[in-house]
Amino acid sequence: MKKFPPTLHLLVTLVWMVVSLYMIFLYAPQEATMGEVQRIFYQHVPAGLTSFIAYFVVFLGSVIYLWKRTKFADDLAYAAAEVGLVFCTCVLVTGPLWAKPAWGIWWTWDARLTSTFVLWLLFIAYLMLRTHLINPGRAEVLGAVMGIIGFVDVIVDYMAIRWWRTQHPQPVFMGGSGSGIDPKMKLTFLVSWGAFLCLFWYLMRQRMALLGAQRELGWLRRQLARRDS
Amino acid sequence: MGNNFLFAAYALVWIIFMVYAWNISRRMTQLRKDLEELKRNRQST
Numbered sequence: 340m341k342k343f344p345p346t347l348h349l350l351v352t353l354v355w356m357v358v359s360l361y362m363i364f365l366y367a368p369q370e371a372t373m374g375e376v377q378r379i380f381y382q383h384v385p386a387g388l389t390s391f392i393a394y395f396v397v398f399l400g401s402v403i404y405l406w407k408r409t410k411f412a413d414d415l416a417y418a419a420a421e422v423g424l425v426f427c428t429c430v431l432v433t434g435p436l437w438a439k440p441a442w443g444i445w446w447t448w449d450a451r452l453t454s455t456f457v458l459w460l461l462f463i464a465y466l467m468l469r470t471h472l473i474n475p476g477r478a479e480v481l482g483a484v485m486g487i488i489g490f491v492d493v494i495v496d497y498m499a500i501r502w503w504r505t506q507h508p509q510p511v512f513m514g515g516s517g518s519g520i521d522p523k524m525k526l527t528f529l530v531s532w533g534a535f536l537c538l539f540w541y542l543m544r545q546r547m548a549l550l551g552a553q554r555e556l557g558w559l560r561r562q563l564a565r566r567d568s
Numbered sequence: 569m570g571n572n573f574l575f576a577a578y579a580l581v582w583i584i585f586m587v588y589a590w591n592i593s594r595r596m597t598q599l600r601k602d603l604e605e606l607k608r609n610r611q612s613t
Contacts, residue, residue, distance in 0.1 A: 379577045386581070425588045429581045436577040538585065545592050552599050559606060 345548075348541050355534040359527070367527040379437040385532035386429040387455070389539050393423025394458065394493045396543075397465065401486030404479060410554070413479050416486050417469055418546035422539060424462035431459055442506060451507035454496035461489040 363381045370377035400416030403409065434452070435445040446452065465485055472478035500509055511520050520528070 375571055376574050378574055382577060382581050422588075425584060429584055432580045432584065433577040436573045436580075440573050542588070542592070545589075545596075549592060549596055549599065552596070552603075556599060556603055556606070559603075563606070563610060 345541070345544060348537075348544065352534065352537045352541050355530075355537050359531040359534040362527040362530050367524050368521060370524075373441055376437060376440045379433050381528055381531040383430060383433040383437060384528065385535040386426050386433065388532060389535045390423050390427040390430055390458065390462075391493055391497060392536070393419045393426055393539065394461070394490060397423065397486040398490040398493075401483035404483045405487075413483070414547050414550045416483065417466075418543050418550060420462050420465045420469075420486070421546055422542045424459070424466065425542070426535070426539065427455070427459045427462055430455060447506045449505040449507055450499035450503045451496065451505050454492055454499050457492050458489075458496055461485075461492055465489070 359381070363378055367378070367381070369375060396419035397416045400412045400414075400419060403412035404416060434455070438447075439445050465482055468485060469478050469482045472481060499505060500507055509518065511518050519525075
């Protein structure tokens, strides 16, 4: 299979984003209770689900790294943590901007919001650990252990609105009887999430390419230093 | 009132993505410069 060129990937992502914006503002019907502000849903929820996927990639990369010790798995986990932090930040930015007009408050420490905040801190902690531990091999192993343990928070975060009564609304998808949305809203949501996933994949590719290039440069420097000494 | 929150949410999400994409691109440019410099230094010695 031929490799999907990054420029084409970026173009597809941008077109997909424009289509999703068209659907969000011109195709999806206005929600009866909250009005226009409900359209934040089409960015807030896809960003949240994408950050779950990002942490799942961190978890997967960490497990494979501890098992096989491959650089690819480590790069995958590192890149997913950085890109995941970006998406999680979007969740924490759009959430309060939706909460204020809908609930009358910017933030509350309920189970869903708190576990999402913890997820954001986990992404930061993972990246700090990887950046500041310079002992070769140790940072990768400790990062992988943290990547695996931290996955518990993703499960808690996902299940929080199913296990407990929270200020955050109950799930609209796979939430049992009484859940679900208008078909046009559902289609718009799926297109928007697809655009987010395409962007996630593009950013992951770019970040992994950067990690590979950084490693190559480091190796080259070490080789030259050895030859010169 | 609600439209202001909607506009702010969409604008901020796009700003976050653009800043991150710019940051990756800047790091890649720096890396290419370092590689070129390394090659130049090697050739001059």
